Each structure stands twice: as C-alpha cells, then as structure tokens.
Amino acid sequence: MGDRYYSTSTAFLEALAEAGVRYMFANLGSDHPGLIEALAQARAEGRQAELPELIVCPHETVALSAAHAYAAVSGEPQAVLVHVDSGTQNLGGAVGNASRGRAPVLIFAGSAPYTIEGELPGSRNEFIHWIQDVHDQRGILRNYTKYDNEIRTGRNVKQLVYRALQIARSEPAGPVYLVGPREVMEEQIEPCTPDPGQYTPVAPGALSPDVTAEIARAMARARHPLIVTGYLGRDTAAVAELVALCELLAIPVIESAPSHVNFPADHPMHCGYQWTTTDQNPLLAEADVILVVDCDVPWIHVTSKPSPDAEIYCVDIDPLKSQMPMWHIPARRFAAAGSRLALGQIAAFVQDNDLVDAAVVTQRRADVTAVHDAQRAARDQRERQGSGMITPQYLTACVRDALAGDDALFLTEAITNYPVVAEHLRASRPGSLIGSGGGSLGWAGGGAIGAKLAAPERTVVCLVGDGSYLFGVPSSAQWVARRYGTPALTVIFNNRGWNAPKQSALAVHPKGAAAQADDFNVSFEPAADLPGIAHAAGGAYAVNVSDPAELPQALKDALAVVHDGRSAVVAAHLPGV
Numbered sequence: 001m002g003d004r005y006y007s008t009s010t011a012f013l014e015a016l017a018e019a020g021v022r023y024m025f026a027n028l029g030s031d032h033p034g035l036i037e038a039l040a041q042a043r044a045e046g047r048q049a050e051l052p053e054l055i056v057c058p059h060e061t062v063a064l065s066a067a068h069a070y071a072a073v074s075g076e077p078q079a080v081l082v083h084v085d086s087g088t089q090n091l092g093g094a095v096g097n098a099s100r101g102r103a104p105v106l107i108f109a110g111s112a113p114y115t116i117e118g119e120l121p122g123s124r125n126e127f128i129h130w131i132q133d134v135h136d137q138r139g140i141l142r143n144y145t146k147y148d149n150e151i152r153t154g155r156n157v158k159q160l161v162y163r164a165l166q167i168a169r170s171e172p173a174g175p176v177y178l179v180g181p182r183e184v185m186e187e188q189i190e191p192c193t194p195d196p197g198q199y200t201p202v203a204p205g206a207l208s209p210d211v212t213a214e215i216a217r218a219m220a221r222a223r224h225p226l227i228v229t230g231y232l233g234r235d236t237a238a239v240a241e242l243v244a245l246c247e248l249l250a251i252p253v254i255e256s257a258p259s260h261v262n263f264p265a266d267h268p269m270h271c272g273y274q275w276t277t278t279d280q281n282p283l284l285a286e287a288d289v290i291l292v293v294d295c296d297v298p299w300i301h302v303t304s305k306p307s308p309d310a311e312i313y314c315v316d317i318d319p320l321k322s323q324m325p326m327w328h329i330p331a332r333r334f335a336a337a338g339s340r341l342a343l344g345q346i347a348a349f350v351q352d353n354d355l356v357d358a359a360v361v362t363q364r365r366a367d368v369t370a371v372h373d374a375q376r377a378a379r380d381q382r383e384r385q386g387s388g389m390i391t392p393q394y395l396t397a398c399v400r401d402a403l404a405g406d407d408a409l410f411l412t413e414a415i416t417n418y419p420v421v422a423e424h425l426r427a428s429r430p431g432s433l434i435g436s437g438g439g440s441l442g443w444a445g446g447g448a449i450g451a452k453l454a455a456p457e458r459t460v461v462c463l464v465g466d467g468s469y470l471f472g473v474p475s476s477a478q479w480v481a482r483r484y485g486t487p488a489l490t491v492i493f494n495n496r497g498w499n500a501p502k503q504s505a506l507a508v509h510p511k512g513a514a515a516q517a518d519d520f521n522v523s524f525e526p527a528a529d530l531p532g533i534a535h536a537a538g539g540a541y542a543v544n545v546s547d548p549a550e551l552p553q554a555l556k557d558a559l560a561v562v563h564d565g566r567s568a569v570v571a572a573h574l575p576g577v
Contacts, residue, residue: 008154009034015161025063029083031110034185059476064094065446068103073454077104084132093440098175099144101437104168105175113182122182151180154189162199169201172318204338220355222289230295233260236430238340245347250365259435264428268369273422277304396424402555409458413444413468416499445472452486460488478538487567497577498522531569541568
C-alpha cells in the first residue's frame with residue numbers, strides 16, 4: 001500500500017459517495033478520528049470531491065431533519081453521522097419522523113472501543129469511552145429503523161453500506177443504522193471496488209389483473225365514489241395519475257393528514273382536508289365505494305368514518321402498516337403496490353372496458369364541483385382581516401399572496417394550524433409542500449437546510465408553530481443555514497403556547513376542572529423574542545408582527561432579504577392559547 005492512508009473509514013466514505021450520497025450531516029465525537037483523518041487525507045490529496053460533503057450540525061435533530069427533507073425533495077438518500085450512544089439518543093423524535101415520513105436516510109454512529117490496553121489502533125484512551133459503553137446501542141433506534149448492523153471489518157464495509165442504502169430506499173423507505181467501533185474504523189485495508197449497481201432498491205409493485213379489475217369495476221359502478229390519500233405525493237409523478245383517474249370518473253378526493261401535495265388544491269375534484277376531526281365528514285359518510293391510497297390515517301373512527309355498507313379498497317406501498325401495532329380499516333382488498341402504477345392500471349381498465357357511464361359522471365362532476373366551490377368560498381370568507389388581530393387564516397393567505405409567482409417550497413409544521421395551512425395556502429403543484437409525516441416536533445428548522453441544499457434555486461418557506469420552532473433548536477439550525485448558505489423564510493404562528501395539549505384535554509374532559517379554570521399549563525408567557533434567537537445565532541433578519549395591516553409589508557421585506565441570500569424569521573402574534 002505504500003504510504004497512503006486507507007482505512008475502513010476511507011472505504012466507508014467512498015461507499016456513501018458511490019451509492020449517491022452527496023451530504024453527511026454530522027455531529028462529530030471521540031468515535032470519529034478515522035473519519036476525520038480520512039476526510040483530511042482526501043483534501044490533502046485533492047480528492048475531496050470524490051467524497052460526500054460534511055455539513056457540521058451542532059445538534060443531531062437538525063442533522064437528521066436536514067437529511068430527511070433533502071431525501072423528501074430529491075428522492076435521494078443522505079447520511080447522518082452522530083456520536084456513539086449519546087448522539088444516537090439525541091436524534092430523539094427526528095428518527096421517528098424519518099420512519100413515519102418514509103425518508104431514506106443512513107445514520108452512522110461509532111461505538112465504544114472494545115480494547116482497553118492499546119491492543120489496536122483506536123483503543124480506549126479517554127475516560128468517556130467507559131461511560132459510553134452500553135449493552136445494546138443499536139436497540140436505541142430499533143423501533144424506528146428498517147435495518148441495523150455493526151461494521152466488524154473494513155473488508156466488507158462497502159457491501160454493508162450498499163445493502164443498508166438498498167433497504168433504506170426500497171418502499172416503504174425509511175432510516176437505517178450502522179455502528180462501528182473505533183478499532184474497526186481505524187483498520188488499514190486494501191482498496192476494494194464492489195459494484196454498487198448490484199444493490200438497487202426493489203422496483204415498485206403493480207396490482208394483479210384480478211385486483212385491478214375488481215377495483216376498477218367497483219369505482220366505475222359507484223354512485224358516490226371517493227378517494228382518500230395522505231402521502232401519495234411523495235412520488236410527484238403519481239399525482240398526475242390520480243388526477244387522470246378522478247377526471248375520468250369525476251371522483252372527489254379528500255386528503256387525510258397529508259404530508260405532501262397529493263392532489264391539486266385548485267382542482268374541482270378536490271374536496272378538502274381532514275386531520276383530527278370532531279364532526280362527521282359528509283362525503284365520507286355518503287360514499288358507497290372508497291379507495292384508500294397511500295394513507296396512514298384515512299379517518300378517525302370515533303368521530304368521522306364511512307358508512308358500514310361502503311366497499312373499501314386499500315392500495316398502499318405499506319397496506320398493513322406493520323410498524324403500527326394497532327391499525328385496521330374494513331377493506332375488501334389490501335394491495336401492496338406503487339400508487340403511480342396502480343392508479344394508471346385502474347384508469348386503463350376503465351377505459352379499455354368502456355366502463356364510463358357518461359350521464360352519471362357528468363352529473364357527479366357538477367355535484368362535486370359545487371362542493372369544491374362552496375368550500376373555497378367559505379375559506380375566502382375566513383381569510384378576511386379581523387378586528388385588530390392576526391388570524392391563522394389571514395396569515396396563511398398573506399404568505400400565499402406574498403409568494404405568488406415564486407417557485408416556493410413550503411415546509412409545514414404548524415400542528416394545530418395544519419388544516420389552516422392546507423386550506424389557505426392552496427398548494428397545487430406536486431412537490432411544492434412537504435411535512436415530516438411523523439409526530440415529533442422540531443423538523444422544519446433543520447428540514448429547511450436540507451430542502452435548500454436539494455433545491456438551491458427555490459425559495460424555501462417554513463410555516464411553524466412557536467412550539468415547533470423551539471423544538472427545532474433554532475440556534476443550531478440558523479447557524480448551520482448561515483454557514484452553508486441555505487437561506488429560508490420562517491413564519492411563526494405565534495400563539496405563545498402549546499395549543500395541541502389544550503385541545504386534547506378539552507376533547508377528553510370538555511367540562512373538567514381544567515376547562516372550567518382554563519388551567520392547562522400550556523402558556524409560553526412571558527413571550528420570548530423567537531426571531532431574536534435566529535438573529536443572534538444566524539444573523540437572520542428578525543421581526544415580530546402583531547398588527548394585521550403591517551403583515552403584508554413585513555413578509556415582503558423578509559422575502560427580499562431571503563432572495564438576497566440571508567435567512568429571515570417573521571413571528572406573527574396570533575390570539576393566545
């Protein structure tokens with residue numbers, strides 16, 4: 001080998017690049033000397049372009065959220081480097097978001113050295129190596145990862161990386177986790193060149209002919225068909241297939257807890273959104289045939305559900321939700337298939353077998369369009385400027401108007417204002433709005449970094465609650481954005497408290513002691529200067545707005561700053577919780 005330094009760490013970094021990973025979002029520690037040296041060697045030899053670029057992230061939530069959003073925007077997996085058990089734990093809810101959001105991400109952590117007397121390079125030489133030695137480090141993430149393994153030798157490290165990413169990318173996609181002790185990552189090895197092309201993700205599946213025929217005939221004969229979806233828009237090309245089927249048969253669409261643009265909001269067949277509902281959805285109750293496609297929570301069983309006589313079909317990349325211990329819908333068929341292929345198959349069968357009843361479809365199209373138009377008119381009324389207070393509806397409309405004509409990419413983490421953002425932003429272009437897909441707050445701050453790296457030509461806009469903003473470690477996120485030139489506009493729906501726990505308590509105890517005394521322990525008073533955090537840590541343009549009349553200009557000024565390459569944070573003061 002001569003004098004060249006080539007170790008397991010070198011091969012690991014090469015494998016990431018060969019598998020298509022462009023960025024490593026990293027929080028380094030005492031377990032990473034091999035990686036640090038390999039990167040320095042590559043720079044010294046002018047080979048740094050052959051390896052992924054390392055993005056320093058002072059907090060692991062920011063690192064994984066950035067990788068998650070990059071993968072969501074680009075479709076390409078990225079890597080996260082964290083520090084042994086402590087960094088793994090500090091990933092916190094971000095790994096749950098990556099799991100539920102079906103984000104292909106490779107997480108790597110070192111582990112405590114396994115020699116203590118200098119037997120091998122990398123042996124224990126710091127007190128912390130004993131403190132961080134745990135029984136089952138990989139078990140920390142096993143509830144959320146598709147695959148985990150330990151690198152035991154550098155001689156097959158590339159194959160392990162390729163396999164991990166193959167599993168991460170195969171649907172349902174998700175995070176994977178590798179660990180490697182210092183001794184193994186320091187191991188001197190001969191370069192090897194296995195073929196990463198042999199580790200491609202599993203191709204998307206199609207419906208069988210009999211299932212295609214059954215679903216197509218049911219949808220065609222239905223008087224009140226309905227499609228419910230939640231994350232079909234992960235594959236932006238699938239949206240066009242859904243539109244084509246809905247136009248063919250005049251089928252209304254409901255987006256249930258959507259994390260993507262699944263169907264154009266301005267299309268006349270779009271009939272609304274639902275999250276945690278308290279009232280029965282009339283379209284859901286009326287439907288005689290329902291196709292649930294790529295949706296985790298198609299309805300809330302105790303408050304809004306289909307008729308017991310409805311024929312239900314479930315087509316999904318993950319139709320049984322095997323990672324959700326309690327999940328069921330009363331479907332006649334469950335089919336594992338890629339939605340883009342499946343919807344095209346159904347539409348083709350309807351057309352090839354002349355199943356369209358023109359008179360029924362024409363009347364239904366008029367009826368559904370009337371529902372869509374009525375919903376739009378009601379929302380327009382709610383957007384109007386109130387008496388001295390900024391409402392969530394007005395705020396979202398102002399953001400929408402400010403970004404009109406801009407190729408904007410919205411990240412939504414507005415929580416109790418999720419429905420408001422969906423209804424009033426009116427996102428219609430596939431890929432123009434994404435959410436984490438998970439249940440842990442703090443995703444959007446780091447997500448904006450990954451989204452901007454994946455789409456540097458687009459204006460990235462985060463719509464977040466004040467709680468979400470704080471969970472996202474804004475001091476770290478804004479610093480990273482400044483260092484790596486990923487400016488974004490963050491708009492905070494600042495109601496100065498946690499509204500979600502309050503609403504949950506009221507739903508279970510509507511007349512309880514907490515409701516009677518307005519005693520929910522959710523207030524963030526005295527109010528913090530949330531934009532000020534971004535200014536201090538990342539040099540962001542920072543402004544608080546409480547006057548509705550001043551909001552449009554504040555957003556215009558903030559966008560001008562973002563277009564000039566600097567982040568901006570606007571906190572709109574809403575009525576308090």
